Amino acid sequence: MTLAQRRLLVATGSANKLAELQRLFGALPISLLTLRDAGVTDEAPEDGATFEANAAQKGRWYSAATGLWTLADDSGLEVEGLNGAPGVYTRRYAGPTATDRENYEKLLADTADLEEGARGARFVCVMALIDPASSTERLFRGECRGTLTRAPRGDQGFGYDPIFEVDGRTMAERSPAEKDALSHRGHAAALVAAALTRELGQTP
Numbered sequence: 001m002t003l004a005q006r007r008l009l010v011a012t013g014s015a016n017k018l019a020e021l022q023r024l025f026g027a028l029p030i031s032l033l034t035l036r037d038a039g040v041t042d043e044a045p046e047d048g049a050t051f052e053a054n055a056a057q058k059g060r061w062y063s064a065a066t067g068l069w070t071l072a073d074d075s076g077l078e079v080e081g082l083n084g085a086p087g088v089y090t091r092r093y094a095g096p097t098a099t100d101r102e103n104y105e106k107l108l109a110d111t112a113d114l115e116e117g118a119r120g121a122r123f124v125c126v127m128a129l130i131d132p133a134s135s136t137e138r139l140f141r142g143e144c145r146g147t148l149t150r151a152p153r154g155d156q157g158f159g160y161d162p163i164f165e166v167d168g169r170t171m172a173e174r175s176p177a178e179k180d181a182l183s184h185r186g187h188a189a190a191l192v193a194a195a196l197t198r199e200l201g202q203t204p
Contacts, residue, residue, distance in 0.1 A: 011062040011072035024189035051126040059128035075125035081118030123184040142187030
């Protein structure tokens with residue numbers, strides 16, 4: 001990536017994810033493009049068995065379709081007492097068109113009988129950065145460990161944030177800046193930002 005090509009396609013249809021990434025990459029001299037900006041209307045396949053496979057699959061597909069440097073991610077929640085579920089099915093845990101509330105209410109129901117020691121969980125985010133010239137990919141993984149609550153708390157954030165607690169507060173009880181500093185996406189984005197800085201020839 002040269003300074004004359006300071007454009008990065010963010011391969012997501014989620015306005016919430018895009019807003020987070022705009023905050024996280026705000027200090028970088030690059031423009032984040034949406035799928036709409038790039039004129040992409042088709043949806044990339046997402047049928048991998050791991051976060052890494054899904055992120056890479058989406059990133060390669062959108063980069064090939066647009067010829068742009070592309071950042072794709074796959075993220076989800078893994079619960080110890082459910083053997084890592086919902087995992088890659090996090091976004092569609094309660095069905096392909098489920099709302100955030102429907103998803104976390106199903107998870108609360110499915111974990112209602114879990115003892116406190118089995119309610120440990122972690123958010124995982126894997127970001128794939130794709131270079132269109134070489135089609136090479138680099139993967140960056142971030143994690144955030146916490147526990148599931150038994151009822152939602154807070155009105156910030158999105159997804160499962162109201163039922164994921166870290167140090168006594170859910171993600172939905174935290175400001176965007178607090179969440180960014182703790183979150184799986186924040187940790188992965190910091191690694192991506194360092195890689196982009198190197199690509200731009202700047203001092204990290």
